[in-house]
Amino acid sequence: MPESIPHDSVGIVQPRTVHFDQPLTLASGDVLDQYDLVYETYGDLNPERSNAVLVCHALSGSHHAAGYHHPSDGKAGWWDSFIGPGRVIDTNRFHVVSSNNLGGCDGSTGPTTVNPATGKQYGPDFPIVTVDDWVASQARLADVLDISQWAAVIGGSLGGMQAMQWAIDYPDRIRHAIMIACAPKLSAQNIAFNEVARQAIRTDPDFYDGRYYERAVEPRRGLRLARMLGHITYLSDDLMSEKFGRDLREGKINFDYGVEFQVESYLRYQADSFVGKFDANTYLLMTKVLDYFDPAAKTGGDLSAAFRDVTADSLVISFTSDWRFASHRSREIVKALHDNDLNVSYAEVKSHQGHDAFLLKIQQYIDVLGTYLDRIASTHPS
């Protein structure tokens, strides 16, 4: 429970759900006949309906980006330190919308949802979605909310990829794309890590081809390994060294397979606390969304050509120690936007926190983001 809710918090927030009956044809060709999207909003929409900002979440995030769900809620939303009255994404100025992505496990329709056609949870029958599909579903949500144009779409990691896809697919509906710690597509190494995570889950004997719900089990071992591996890629080697070094939990080597080094304890803790809170089929799906993201695939690998209809201004931010999506990947985006004579701001933020830096209040990062958002807030839509 928060000791007391800080004055610059958005406070107690209430998720809402929209049900969509209009079928959504996915990039795979599959059709979702109907689905729900759960979302939260923070701050008021202005009378001109011009101050809406869409925050997109990454792999294991959710619609709950800021505030608390009840007064005794021990944990604020995943980007709470960024979103609030007077905070960098200032809810006194912006109307922030945050939805759980389709295929998620936090309320939007996904593998854990009951499939109305069968009366059972979708599990592996839930279709593989893509960033394009997410953006299409978010556009429908914007329709329901009567938001014809976002002041900005903003996200880190997989969230940044959604901002990029918004700029490509709906140039009239986005004024600014803010892409943080992302890449225009995954590298072979990125895919390789995802593949190990998937194999961990899929070869867990409790996976049952994804139909584990029916047996009231979960591929916990596999999901645990996937999460441990994820955490290694979220942190930099330097940060791990600084945080844990080779410190021994009991001050001595025990010559056994229990936890000996602090870093082992950290990984096991992170893994154990993830399992039970996140769904394994959803994890698989999210890794596929990442693997498939490649907007330049439609233009023969030419990212500049993929951006040819983009009109939004962009802010691209990368972090020096991020080896998952390194700065040179962000510069590919910047170059391709420049090739289209678009307004692009780019900042490489010095940090030793690795990929996770995008979630952290790093002064240079906050300054860059704050300055850019100030500019958006003070500019009226053309």
Next chain:
Amino acid sequence: MPESIPHDSVGIVQPRTVHFDQPLTLASGDVLDQYDLVYETYGDLNPERSNAVLVCHALSGSHHAAGYHHPSDGKAGWWDSFIGPGRVIDTNRFHVVSSNNLGGCDGSTGPTTVNPATGKQYGPDFPIVTVDDWVASQARLADVLDISQWAAVIGGSLGGMQAMQWAIDYPDRIRHAIMIACAPKLSAQNIAFNEVARQAIRTDPDFYDGRYYERAVEPRRGLRLARMLGHITYLSDDLMSEKFGRDLREGKINFDYGVEFQVESYLRYQADSFVGKFDANTYLLMTKVLDYFDPAAKTGGDLSAAFRDVTADSLVISFTSDWRFASHRSREIVKALHDNDLNVSYAEVKSHQGHDAFLLKIQQYIDVLGTYLDRIASTHPS
């Protein structure tokens, strides 16, 4: 089967086994009452017995470093391209000795060996060994072979750590230490990757606390994951991109969980071909040997102090794209040797092959190693 055995191959080689009855007290305090070491030799020992070179293997290597075991043997030893008459480790000049490390699964006593005390395979009862223990057992092997001093001890990765430990523990018995692609100790990130590999094996339901032999099963799923993960860390991001890029095996995305990208196919192949050939308890043990290696632990973290009794000349080689044991880790070794006014040669070899580069014939690498070995061959022991 080799089409025909190349003229500069060591040809058909025969492993030999030495049985040791004198108990070996390990770093853990455990005692191995008796054990076998299996080894191979290539090239002749000179009458002065001064041209012996010990080659030390890495995690999944063995004593079989060069040549073929029979005329229809399809695969040469793991460092065959380096060892042979006229090759860089020239068996016309050197008597090369290569032994399987204690705890291995290729003939030396290890978890798969029958424990004479119980009549069953050791499994998890095999004690955790360390690099110190290996070097002590190799010294006993040298005694049996009547080699009082190695012209050089050479190894890459975990093999380089053995060369370093030789220089520390037996200054009178080693003239040159050649340490390739190694580090003076693992980083937190290195340990983290090992921990995920261990957790993969140990949480496999077929692990049975290491007593899987008795049930005629193997923790194949876990070992597979460990190997996939290992391979990611052996290659550089660049090499993976060059080798696989985002190439699709069937030229199109299938929206399913089969193999889609070439890199997935590569990892699954590597993993599948490892399982059945390597023992899971041994894999666990090897990761522990790596984690525990830290010669400076005895001198309060001061590597220069740890080297104070070293007299050997050294060659240290690192590779630009090796992110498992990056060049700056090699420079820590070089600096600490310099602090002791020792003769050290250091080369950072430009390569894009990642950690695996130490196994590959890269011209600059071969030149550096060859020049150094020429000097050893032409220098008589003092």
